[in-house]
Amino acid sequence: MRHTPGSRRQHHLTLLAVSASTAATLTACGSDPDKADAPATTASLTPTGAVTRTGAARIVDHYEEIDAQGEAKVLGVEYRMVASR
Helix, strand or coil, X not given: CCCCHXXXXXXXXXXXXXXXXXXXXXXXXXXXXXXXXXXCCCCCCCCCCCCCHHHHXXXXXXXXXXXXXXXXXXXXXXXXXXXXX
């Protein structure tokens, strides 16, 4: 099928319309006039962790207990937890 000057013009106009509508849609997604003047939040100067130090100590203690149970099973010995506190 041969392209006529009219079909090429229609193709170019369609391409232009699709491009313009896509550009308008994408630029509208990123702007919020209500939040444009809001100051950006800054990071805290003092880092905060996901858990406290005592919580982290409990996690490590629990890990060591489970690890010792696994090693005992591999070695074929009975494991008994000894209270350290």
